[in-house]
Amino acid sequence: MRLKDVLAGVPLLSFNGDETEDIQGIAYSSKNAQPGFLFAALKGVKKDGIEYVEEALLNGAVAVFSDQAKPENFPKTWVQVSDPREALALSSANFYSHPSQKMKVIGITGTKGKTTITYILEEILKKSSFTPGVIGTISYRGPGMNVPAALTTPEALDIQRILGEMHAHGVTHCFMEVSSHALDLKRVIGIEFDVVVFVNLSGDHLDYHQTMEKYFEAKKRLFFLNHKKRTAVVNGDDPWGKKLIMQLSKGTKTYGLEPGAMVRGENFVLNEKGIEVTVIYPEGQLSVSSPLLGKPNLYNILASMAVALTLNLPISAIQKGIASLTGVPGRFEKIENSLGLHVFVDYAHTDDALKNLLETVRELNPKRIILVFGAGGDRDKTKRPRMGEAAGTLSDWAIITSDNPRSEDPLAIISDIEKGIKKTGTQNYEIIPDRRAAIEHALSIGEKGDYILVAGKGHEDYQILGDKTIHFDDAEVIREILEARGGI
Structure with missing residues (x-):
């Protein structure tokens, strides 16, 4: 593709070189540059792509774009753009021939529930005559593709490549988790969304966004991208959802449990077997059953149904799809055993998510709740004492351990959490910094009827740990320990 066509629609400040240059590919990492490539010099958190232009040229790049003016005596084509991240998103969409225009793309944003909603919608699609693809926290998957995810929402170039591959394999609908980071870094500019979904908002990533208002503003961008007419689906029960609804057009579809929601859950039953709910929607009502557990999953089901109805998917497929999803990896994932223990692994890593998890389990009438949890290093420190407070208030026994300490001292992170747990006045907790040892201890003190949560x-x-990344899988560790005890 000619460079001129790759850059179509990209706001340029200056152009020095050959616009007919034949571009073979685009790279934002100099290591990935090859002969005939366009190199995008992006500013990162720690490094600036401008420092790697020379390496990109050595690897064969024939053109570079940057927000800086052309260096003296630069031997190749230099394009100065106002915003390199926007330029990468738009040029990538051009290079891959706008695959999002050739399928339905559904973007889902919010703090909690995005992953589960993509899994439910994927099941609904499988029960219909359509073919789903998913880009999300756990994996990027579709026909002939299942790649573990490095990022919830990949870099703009990678998204367009993945969408292109999905289209080539017959994907008709792509369900995409859209993170606040991705919106802030303009990764999804150039994607033509058909439906955009707001799930909820609670404290997370405040190390990056600083305030809840800025976090909301980042999420909100999904609803005002590009100019294509799209349908917004919003959780009308969420306070930030209510705020968003006020700013959107009248065509917004709402879901929830409160009166007035267009897709509304009524007469719901939540127990250890799952969820039963009657869903009222403009054209009628539907009785829905799901083996998923807890009120957060009730909201995930309502969100999924609102999207499915917006896409005019068959009612029978909606009902069967919701009923067929037995679980999501790492999302209140049950670890089966023969010891009478209810053991679950969950991704809850914020105070609000931890509170929701513990409240969900409390509604299942456990004998005791034993909680193993920690907090990530080099991330929002303000949530740590709040997580401790939630654990102290809602669990019967808490074990504070390490999560991903990264460059921080694990004991310092644990101390931050302990401040919150002490605030509750409980003595029912202990500190075991080694995560495997903490899990092993929780399983050893568990009795029949207890719920053991590893969060x-x-x-x-x-x-x-520091600058090292080791293999550690909570579910795998639990199964190993239970197997050694003859419990699997």
Whole structure:
């Protein structure tokens, strides 16, 4: 593709070189540059792509774009753009021939529930005559593709490549988790969304966004991207959802439990077997059953149904799809055993998510709730004492351990959490910094009828200790320990 066509629609400040240059590919990492490539010099948190232009040229790049003016005596084509991240998103969409225009793309944003909603919608699609693809926290998957996810929402170039591959394999609908980071970093500019979904908002990523208002503003961008007419689906029960609804057009579809929601849950039953709910919607009502547990999943079901109805998917497929999803990796994932223990792994890594998890389990009438949890290093520190407070208030026994300490001292993180747990006045907790030892201890003190919750990492199969990343999978560790005890 000619460079001129790759850059179509990209706001340029200056152009020095050959616009007919034949571009073979785009790279934002100099290591990935090859002969005939366009190199995008992006500013990162720690490094600036401008420092890697020389390496990109050595690897064969024939053109570069940056927000800086052309260096003296630069031997190749130099394009100065106003915003390199926007330029990467738009040029990537051009290079891959706008795959989002050739399928339905549904973007889902919010703090909690995005992953589960993509799984429910994927099941609904499988029960219909359509073919789903998913880009999300756990994996990027579709026909002929199942790649573990490095980021919830990949870089703009990678999203367009994945969408292109999905289209080539016959995907008709792509369900995409859209993170606040991705919106802030303009990764989804150039994607033509058909439906955009707001799930909820609670404290997370405040190390990055600083305030809840800025976090909301980042999420909100999904609803005002590009100019294509799209349908917004919003949780009308969420306070931030209510705020968003006030700013959107009249065509917004709402879901929830409160009166006035267009897709509304009524007469619901939540127990250890799952969820039963009657869903009222403009054209009628539907009785829905799901083996998923707890009120957060009730909201995930309502969100999924609102999207499915917006997409005019068959009612029978909606009902069967919701009923067929037995679980999501690392999302209140049950670890079966023969010891009478109810053991779950969950991704809850914020105070609000931890509170929701514990409240969900409390409604299942447990004998005791034994909680193993920690908090990630180099991330929002303000949530740590609040997580401790939730644990002290809502669990019967809490074990504070390490999560991903990264560059921080694990004991310092644990101390931050302990401040919150002490605030509740409980003595029912202990500190075991080694995560495996903490899990092993929780399983050893568990009795028949107890609920043992291992929270924080969910589907992750690694632990970051300093500058090392080791293999660590909570579910795998639990199964190993239970197997050694003859419990599996």
